[in-house]
Amino acid sequence: MPSITEENYLKALLRLGNEPLAEGQVGTNELAAYLQVKPSSVHDMLKRLRNRGWINYQKYGKISLNESGRALAVGILRKHRLWETFLHDTLGFSWDEVHEVAEQLEHIQSAKLIDRLDFFLGYPKVDPHGDYIPDSDGHLEPLAAIPINQVETGEVVTLLAVKGNDPTYLQYLSHLEIRIGIEFKLIERVTFDGSLVIEYMGKRQTISRMTAEGLLVSRNT
Amino acid sequence: MPSITEENYLKALLRLGNEPLAEGQVGTNELAAYLQVKPSSVHDMLKRLRNRGWINYQKYGKISLNESGRALAVGILRKHRLWETFLHDTLGFSWDEVHEVAEQLEHIQSAKLIDRLDFFLGYPKVDPHGDYIPDSDGHLEPLAAIPINQVETGEVVTLLAVKGNDPTYLQYLSHLEIRIGIEFKLIERVTFDGSLVIEYMGKRQTISRMTAEGLLVSRNT
DNA sequence: TTTACTTGTTAGACCTGCCTAACTTTACTA
DNA sequence: TAGTAAAGTTAGGCAGGTCTAACAAGTAAA
Ligand SMILES: [Mn+2]
Ligand SMILES: [Mn+2]
Ligand SMILES: [Mn+2]
Ligand SMILES: [Mn+2]
Secondary structure (H helix, E strand, O other), X not given: OOOHHHHHHHHHHHHHHOOOOOOOOEOHHHHHHHHOOOHHHHHHHHHHHHHOOOEEOOXXXXXXXXXXXXXXXXXXXXXXXXXXXXXXHHOOOOOOOHHHHHHHHOOOOOHHHHHHHHHHOOOOXXXXXXXXXXXXXXXOOOOOOXXXXXXXXXXXXXXXEEOOOOXXXXXXXXXXXXXXXOEEEEEEEOOOOOOEEEEEOOEEEEEOHHHHHOEEEEEOO | OOOHHHHHHHHHHHHHHOOOOOOOOEOHHHHHHHHOOOHHHHHHHHHHHHHOOOEXXXXXXXXXXXXXXXXXXXXXXHHHXXXXXXXXXXXXXXXXXXXXXXXXXXXXXXXXXXXXXXXXXXXXXEOOOOOEOOOOOOOOOOOOOEEHHHOOOOOEEEEEEEOOOOHHHHHHHHHOOOOOOOEEEEEEEOOOOOOEEEEEOOEEEEEOHHHHHOEEEEEOO
């Protein structure tokens, strides 16, 4: 059974390996930056994770999860997202408050607890940020969504999920009345700085490129 | 903020200090036995807890929590018992399953989570084992109950709480249909080995001294 | 009051997880 | 293709938390 720290490394490898272009391959410095530790610390841990049989790694090579490491990481992600859903739906936390607490709760070891929580919540498919919750068999649906800045002017799209855990970002979206499931029409793209003008709920709003990058949408059929 | 290990030591000091005759005073070996570590490890930790300002302790002397240490310990106990109540009442865990998981959940750091959980559960007064749940101000009602073997023959008493976390003990009680709130009449005391014959729910049952010691009852008015 | 036993402390070691500083390898650019 | 910048590794060290083995204090009985 992995320690809490080991679990956080495994989860980070899953996350970073799923980035577009990453193809499961992650670098030492990248991991260090993401986990807010030094590359030398990462290197120590990588040796341990390899000895424990969870990753593929050799000196100066890229890192990837193997089957058992990926299974562990997906299990932690499942717990994280179920807890976020519990905090939001049952206890009334706002979507910007859930991540931090779920970072702790995801490390509780009890299969029964997670099964019962899943049942209690009605087997939810997505968490409060629109991300898919892995099922109990370790299946994780890939999110078929693109950032809204990759959409053509005039298109109408639906917000499937938001990317990023920064509470101030999520609070800002709430302030703009942007929620999962909302429909946007892309009115205009500002070539100068990549800002977008979007229309939703009968109003027009300009959002910066940075804000737009976190809005993951599907093209409406 | 205490580490998880520090929290477990503080909680143990509260627990052992509340034993009858202990009067807040606890010994090194006693603590070591309770926490399943060696006395030398305890000694190391005691120095740390003293430096952190949570206990009164000097070489070769007895150990006691000070005000701030006690407040921390009571806070952890509150979380432990609220989580046990959640697991039991909301998720349908049996009373022998809740303790182990609550040992983990009690260390989650989030005041809001505990407040909301308390609200969600309807501000429960007692946990699944009949123990009082400290309130959010740190008040912990002392349990006015005695082990059933201190009761006179012929007396009728009510089961207020059970003592001990051993799942097999709790399962055995369930098997005997013994639950919190039940009424017992003490029929007979076996002087040889301290066994008791009790009557409840229309049946007679012999229980060993060991079993009886965990049944905390109140004399009926 | 000396002895024996129990309780508590110290020294030295190990593992986890992190750091800094110095080094090596790889990748890219001139 | 050499030279440099970036990425990655090594050595050595530190704090938390534990251990074993040896030692010191306190306690209680002879
Ligand atoms: Mn999250
Ligand atoms: Mn985490
Ligand atoms: Mn318990
Ligand atoms: Mn605990």
